[in-house]
Amino acid sequence: MKILVVDDFSTMRRIIKNLLRDLGFTNTDEADDGNTALPMLRTGKYDFLVTDWNMPGMTGIDLLKEVRADANLKNLPVLMVTAEAKRDQIVAAAQAGVNGYVVKPFTAAVLKEKIEKIFERIQ
């Protein structure tokens, strides 16, 4: 299981990577925005994408739309972990095809629950 973690703050990427490692996912890579993440996703054979929303360059929602529009990536599970808390935004993410939405600040238990739920649904 290879996971890409996209967030513009390196501390948040480290926190998510540590939590993922505790859940048994040790194969993780990092990117700091959508523009960096997209080429990695296209070449790197990732199984799961965790992304923030608010980032310079390409935002998480635009990255999600790019992923869904790409024939090779369109089925990639995407979990959004973000401080964006407007109802309109959550609806927009759902419409764009997000698989899960975790609002910051979050707990390890919430992250675990959402990831497990996504995998349950896929299998």
Next chain:
Amino acid sequence: MGNLDKKKAALDPEVTARLREQSDELKAAVDSGDYAGAMKLITELNEMRDQSLYREVGRLTRSLHESMRNFQIAPQNAEQAEALSKMTDASDRLSYVVEMTSKAANRTLDLVEEAMPKANAIREQATSLRDDWLRLRRREMKPAEFRALYERIDGFFVSISDEAEEMYGSLSEILLAQDFQDLTGQVIQKVTTLVKEVEDNLLSLVVMASNVDKITGTTHEFDESEREPEDPTKGVGPQVNTEGRVDVVSNQDDVDDLLSSLGF
């Protein structure tokens, strides 16, 4: 009625007195047919209006300058004094906060990442020793195995006391890494005070401008369509005052409820 009160309150009593005096003189000049004198008085009135406006703008500018200049924080040691003396404006100060918090977060993460594998190793060793210990208690162990277990227990006591000491060291360093809160707290409070002062001064400027508009009878036309709409796809960051707002979720349960209402 309320508008009239505001108009009265907005003018300097000295200006009001002069205005009254000159309007009487103006009336007298017009009544007596002294039109040149009347025109001169009108020009004077105009100048007085401009001057009181300039004076008010000047006063606000001075208090803004004052707020900016007073915007200093008291350093506690030479290192801080040097760090702080380099900062001359609020945005520098806020970058300093970002830098300090990021340094502290990274330091804490380093120490946590060092300590976690140690805790893991201790747990694994303890589990394996406990399993063998139970076998010993059930008398399922051969003497050679017992001798090996004896050695391992010996080694475990040494390593556990070393690793516990190292973990304790990490924890106290994590404790110390939180000292940024003191400095960043001071800086943010100063910036907040400055913002508040600027806000108050801007508000007085707006009130004054609207009074000037009322007195001079100026109207402005605003084109609402020129205002840039907020683009939610860009991301707006964390919501700070969520109480009583219906357009914003306040926790993960709200997110889950919203998503499940959408068929998730």
